[in-house]
Amino acid sequence: EVQLVQSGAEVKKPGESLKISCKGSGYSFTSYWIGWVRQMPGKGLEWMGIIYPGDSDTRYSPSFQGQVTISADKSISTAYLQWSSLKASDTAMYYCARPKASRAWEDAFDIWGQGTMVTVSS
């Protein structure tokens, strides 16, 4: 079964760093891009960025460029989303998702992780 399993919920203080994960299984991890999507409480979906684990080619939405870092460790089939200094406004659900076609980043996301809730509060 193809699936993406994300790390658990996090509660952090402003200024702290954080790295959340998304582990792929049931398919060739290095052949498919992995994207990250933010959903703030009660709000819509926002496309953050996407990485190709095969060569770490990464694209960021202008809204998130410089605010987060997307990376991947192909040896353990895991993608990451990290912050160096969290803000209260980073409080959101974060989803990882895989496009339908291999090697295609401009494609529909057909496999989604279960989401990781990040709460940033003093």
Place this chain on the structure above:
Amino acid sequence: NFMLTQPHSVSESPGKTVTISCTRSSGSIASNYVQWYQQRPGSSPTTVIYEDNQRPSGVPDRFSGSIDSSSNSASLTISGLKTEDEADYYCQSYDSSNGVFGGGTKLTVL
């Protein structure tokens, strides 16, 4: 970067047909495929339409998608509405460097 604009909410009765629009602010709607996702409360999104008008297996043919270059918009049409169709719906597309989601439309089936 471009934007995709959707109505905030729509409502319709069971058995009826509803259409949700998604208007692209710049660049041609036909230049990149449009996807539609359904999200029920507390759940991850799922695809109901990809590549403008393709249905994934398991999605009923009550769901259909189209694009209209004259209005630079895409549409999701759901016919024979069922109460289980009540959810948030998001369109999504790309430009040369990244992806964009529409703001989402809350569908109420009353």
